[in-house]
Amino acid sequence: MAASQSRFDPKFTEHVLSIIGPNTPPRTRTVMSALIRHIHDFAREVELTTEEWMMGVHFINSLGQISDSKRNETHRICDVIGLESLVDEIAHKHALETEEVPTSSSILGPFWSPNAPWRNLGDSIIQDPHQGQVSLFRGKVLDLVTGKGISNAVVDIWQASSNGKYDFQDPENQTDNNLRGKFKTDEDGNYWFYCLKPTAYSLPTDGPAGVLLNLLDRHAWRPAHIHMMISHGDYKPVTTQLYPDDDPNLETDTVFAVKDDLIIHFDPLEGDSNAELKLEYNFKLAPKGKPPVERAQL
Amino acid sequence: MAASQSRFDPKFTEHVLSIIGPNTPPRTRTVMSALIRHIHDFAREVELTTEEWMMGVHFINSLGQISDSKRNETHRICDVIGLESLVDEIAHKHALETEEVPTSSSILGPFWSPNAPWRNLGDSIIQDPHQGQVSLFRGKVLDLVTGKGISNAVVDIWQASSNGKYDFQDPENQTDNNLRGKFKTDEDGNYWFYCLKPTAYSLPTDGPAGVLLNLLDRHAWRPAHIHMMISHGDYKPVTTQLYPDDDPNLETDTVFAVKDDLIIHFDPLEGDSNAELKLEYNFKLAPKGKPPVERAQL
Numbered sequence: 001m002a003a004s005q006s007r008f009d010p011k012f013t014e015h016v017l018s019i020i021g022p023n024t025p026p027r028t029r030t031v032m033s034a035l036i037r038h039i040h041d042f043a044r045e046v047e048l049t050t051e052e053w054m055m056g057v058h059f060i061n062s063l064g065q066i067s068d069s070k071r072n073e074t075h076r077i078c079d080v081i082g083l084e085s086l087v088d089e090i091a092h093k094h095a096l097e098t099e100e101v102p103t104s105s106s107i108l109g110p111f112w113s114p115n116a117p118w119r120n121l122g123d124s125i126i127q128d129p130h131q132g133q134v135s136l137f138r139g140k141v142l143d144l145v146t147g148k149g150i151s152n153a154v155v156d157i158w159q160a161s162s163n164g165k166y167d168f169q170d171p172e173n174q175t176d177n178n179l180r181g182k183f184k185t186d187e188d189g190n191y192w193f194y195c196l197k198p199t200a201y202s203l204p205t206d207g208p209a210g211v212l213l214n215l216l217d218r219h220a221w222r223p224a225h226i227h228m229m230i231s232h233g234d235y236k237p238v239t240t241q242l243y244p245d246d247d248p249n250l251e252t253d254t255v256f257a258v259k260d261d262l263i264i265h266f267d268p269l270e271g272d273s274n275a276e277l278k279l280e281y282n283f284k285l286a287p288k289g290k291p292p293v294e295r296a297q298l
Numbered sequence: 299m300a301a302s303q304s305r306f307d308p309k310f311t312e313h314v315l316s317i318i319g320p321n322t323p324p325r326t327r328t329v330m331s332a333l334i335r336h337i338h339d340f341a342r343e344v345e346l347t348t349e350e351w352m353m354g355v356h357f358i359n360s361l362g363q364i365s366d367s368k369r370n371e372t373h374r375i376c377d378v379i380g381l382e383s384l385v386d387e388i389a390h391k392h393a394l395e396t397e398e399v400p401t402s403s404s405i406l407g408p409f410w411s412p413n414a415p416w417r418n419l420g421d422s423i424i425q426d427p428h429q430g431q432v433s434l435f436r437g438k439v440l441d442l443v444t445g446k447g448i449s450n451a452v453v454d455i456w457q458a459s460s461n462g463k464y465d466f467q468d469p470e471n472q473t474d475n476n477l478r479g480k481f482k483t484d485e486d487g488n489y490w491f492y493c494l495k496p497t498a499y500s501l502p503t504d505g506p507a508g509v510l511l512n513l514l515d516r517h518a519w520r521p522a523h524i525h526m527m528i529s530h531g532d533y534k535p536v537t538t539q540l541y542p543d544d545d546p547n548l549e550t551d552t553v554f555a556v557k558d559d560l561i562i563h564f565d566p567l568e569g570d571s572n573a574e575l576k577l578e579y580n581f582k583l584a585p586k587g588k589p590p591v592e593r594a595q596l
């Protein structure tokens with residue numbers, strides 16, 4: 001609880017904040033003061049014990065100790081407590097501030113690669129053997145305002161293989177850029193390619209994220225999903241994830257990234273020897289430079 | 299700000315907390331729910347950007363990466379934001395819950411050792427050469443209720459040398475247990491020994507604590523202090539620090555541990571060839587088993 005309402009020294013937090021020096025930039029002062037105040041309020045509210053605090057200290061130290069260039073455990077912990085998803089919501093609201101609602105954004109996650117290869121419309125992103133179901137994925141990238149197709153929009157897709165692992169987590173079974181690709185929409189804004197129906201996977205639980213999930217009596221499963229990043233120079237980009245509607249963990253996604261308009265349905269596909277399923281999804285992008293609506297109207 | 303007052307999804311935090319499972323113990327649920335709620339409220343309040351969040355992620359990873367068996371950077375960061383001092387205040391209030399005020403407690407810090415040697419009353423804790431001022435330190439350990447001396451109370455003292463370092467930070471200049479010692483009070487509760495007038499020192503600024511202090515435009519100095527832990531089987535122990543009244547950083551202690559009744563004054567000492575200064579301080583211990591006062595009365 002706030003210092004003023006608690007039975008502890010009502011001036012303590014004020015004192016800690018008062019010694020932030022004059023050369024701290026205003027935004028830094030705002031952010032750090034709020035962070036310190038919330039940490040203090042938390043400690044007073046639950047009357048945090050020395051033992052609980054020390055458990056937290058050891059836990060935080062353990063995050064950096066297991067992290068390396070391929071593993072970012074603090075990022076993962078933020079996902080598990082919903083912080084990345086919340087920051088994404090805030091960023092999305094800032095970026096758009098319009099009355100109309102484009103395709104929901106969702107978190108980037110740690111598995112995007114800047115090196116995904118360009119592929120041709122109609123290609124497959126599947127390079128290696130798998131146990132999954134091949135799907136034809138098609139749709140349009142649309143202008144949110146006019147509803148017309150956007151040509152030359154970039155459709156960047158990445159997904160885990162049927163064993164739940166991304167290429168760089170799984171060098172024994174997957175070649176570089178397996179299940180990754182960038183496509184450009186045709187003159188009417190259409191895209192189409194082959195990918196896998198995605199497979200659910202668990203966050204790694206051999207580190208602090210596993211400790212936290214266990215402490216909270218929660219499962220570690222992400223619903224099956226396809227990562228997408230849609231962009232075009234004249235529009236605000238969208239990073240998102242699409243979730244098959246038959247996944248049992250849509251309501252309890254361990255990183256809280258599912259939104260209703262991102263749930264998709266796969267149908268059987270007839271007459272295509274390359275794939276057994278099909279999926280259609282249209283993305284809506286907001287034009288850049290549209291005047292923002294006043295916050296009070298939102 | 300709280301979800302209900304913000305312009306972001308008012309149900310998001312509630313949803314994150316709702317999936318904490320039934321097997322989480324009640325206290326864990328209370329603490330973790332409050333922590334997650336405060337982190338979310340912080341992010342909404344300042345409208346935390348993706349870049350700011352990622353800076354925080356990297357900062358937290360850096361804490362564990364620089365920590366080892368002799369360095370606990372997360373502990374230090376908690377000190378810098380006042381959290382250890384606040385947790386100490388909470389613990390102290392829990393331990394005592396009495397009407398009378400015994401000697402204030404203060405933080406243990408990372409330099410206490412369980413291996414400090416027993417010394418005899420009148421001994422010096424100074425083993426090695428130094429540039430400081432030797433002081434005769436004497437006083438009594440008193441029963442808070444009766445005001446009488448407590449015999450056989452343990453007075454455990456540790457302090458940095460005149461270069462601002464503790465023995466195990468400074469193996470080139472100091473032998474093990476230099477400036478550490480445990481004494482037992484005499485039959486009237488008296489103790490006396492020789493130590494140094496303490497020297498101010500800076501927290502190590504070569505790691506994340508230095509980054510944070512710089513960000514907050516704050517100095518890294520702790521006021522000069524002597525660490526003490528006073529205990530006896532029949533009384534509630536006190537861990538505290540004493541601060542010379544001539545230190546310029548009493549108001550801006552970088553770990554916020556100074557309290558008014560812990561400020562001490564050194565006087566010149568005449569006629570003792572062992573020391574040039576003297577200090578007197580009495581500690582008051584609360585008896586164990588005294589019925590706590592109701593919280594409402596505090």
